[in-house]
Amino acid sequence: MKVIHTADWHLGKILNGKTLLDDQIYILKCFIEEMKNEQPDVIVVAGDLYDTSYPSKGAIQLLESTINTLNLEMGIPLIMISGNHDSKERLNYGSKWFEKSGMHIRTKLVDIDKPISFGEIDFYTLPFATINEMQHFFDDDSLETHQQCINKALSHISKAIDKDKVNVLVGHLTVQGGLRSDSERALTIGTVESVEASSFQQFDRVMLGHLHHPFSIDSDFINYSGSLLQYSFSESNQPKGYRIMEIKDNKIKDKFIPIQPLRQLEVIEGDYEEAIQEKLDIKNKENYLHFKLKHMSHVSDPMVHLKQIYPNTLALTNQTFDFNTPIHRSNYEIQKLDDETIIKNFYQSITDESLTSTQSQKVDRVLNDLLEGGMQ
């Protein structure tokens, strides 16, 4: 029994104004080629198929053509769940017809205790859900943290578990201690989003999406596949690919297989002149580059000059300045803050007062509403 584990495709992703669709088309072609060799029994995609809840035409067409090849042409069953970037309703469209061809799209909490069985394996699916959605589904207002929600969901699932089977959970969440990257959007507002690894002990394996590093977590039964591509410069040293889980003679083995992308993300540090004279050590001039350069204050439009040599330059940081001045420090630090803290700090810096607890709650409510899917 061979199961492929992938996640976080983020189709339609735009990085610093540049659409990555060509890179995604390329890497999914590679993935399909790999699958022709692997001949898996099932492919699991653990959420965030799309980057936005309103995917573009190009993203929709890429998803459709990929699953068409894998499912209809190659006859491989698929299990896909929705992540925090997907619109449940849009991803779920057509799922009853898809299921007839062995393509299972799971977006609803109502299905979490209904396993999808392949041979000796029962796959349980836990699509991303906000705390509000969990409260509503379980009719339980006492659920206030992601940990409580997941515990509730897992105890709900445990009633259905057949201990004679190999039980696999497919989920989209953050496990405590997992390595984070810049391109993962927060799962919760105003509360810790991570869940303890020990929560999942009723499962033989946990196949996760959300964290983009394929080695995000050090566990013998919980794995992230990592994302399809590098989606932020903080991921520029991360390998990308997919995982294979094989069950033979009651033993489960797991390995990560890297795939070479069309272009990688690369961060380049050095002097502006060295960059222009092509003296800096750059793996590939066609890569997506983030330059962090010194001695460029005298140059007007340095980005234009860099792009003439390195066409896929996506970011440029001036490293000449001393980043210890207050303004630069706050600019720099803002990247690391969550939305809630940014709003609170902004309010304080403008009014010299802190948000009251009522105001704080209102901010949380608005942020949570946004988290739950934006537009109607």
Place this chain on the structure above:
Amino acid sequence: MKVIHTADWHLGKILNGKTLLDDQIYILKCFIEEMKNEQPDVIVVAGDLYDTSYPSKGAIQLLESTINTLNLEMGIPLIMISGNHDSKERLNYGSKWFEKSGMHIRTKLVDIDKPISFGEIDFYTLPFATINEMQHFFDDDSLETHQQCINKALSHISKAIDKDKVNVLVGHLTVQGGLRSDSERALTIGTVESVEASSFQQFDRVMLGHLHHPFSIDSDFINYSGSLLQYSFSESNQPKGYRIMEIKDNKIKDKFIPIQPLRQLEVIEGDYEEAIQEKLDIKNKENYLHFKLKHMSHVSDPMVHLKQIYPNTLALTNQTFDFNTPIHRSNYEIQKLDDETIIKNFYQSITDESLTSTQSQKVDRVLNDLLEGGMQ
């Protein structure tokens, strides 16, 4: 052989700020009930399933649940084409899986000469396409009018036609002389959109969408089903429903079956005081109403007062003014103009000059681009 013909569902339609989703849910429930009695061999939906190329979650869910009941639960085959309001790519999503259950969604010109056969009938599908799309598909820049495009498409289809079958065309277009309503968006910019009825003589029947009146055209072989609901006050006297085409002993019969909606659209004329005193003749106070009232200049917020009595009032026109004053005349007339003329008149009134032919062409190009589906 019994074929149901419907079109122009416009799911997600918002009329004067009011979503008609509840009305659409209601009428499609009625339609499903009718289908349980009719037991048709196939249902044809001739375009404009959605009102916009970016349909709302509610609209997507309504389409999915309706076709799920008709196709998967009741086992009725469906043929659906895209209209000028639909996004081809979005409507087409999943069609290869749907086809396995006898649900045929056709959005592409490449399929126009590939009939869908049910018993003795060959259905040819002609989804809406802009002149640019036709030029591109046939690689023929000489196509400049909708008539030329349709002629080209029909002659392409004619090579495939089997004269021993009953040949039916499913299309989304305007036949010359067809009655128009206010809620049909123009199909072409800068050229006549209508097509001569005689163009279709190779077909035994032509089942059309686009015009919203079920008796838009007086022909013994071309029919519009009309829209699912009244979608503008200019349609307030139009019956809405579906058509049945039956073939028995080589004879084709066709009839229109009305369905009663949850609320109708009604235009009410009279004095403001009579309206407030409920002395005007109104079919149903819950209907969507457009009041055209006299003697209300002294009232502040007349709409608020009217809505207290008639909660679904959607429009109010003050009939007291003399509409022969220039400003009112132009306001009034603007409703009847096409986008191109509005832009030309606006330019002229602001600059006192006419658009040059280059400017005119650029305006046409922008309008055509918008017509072809807006956002990427």
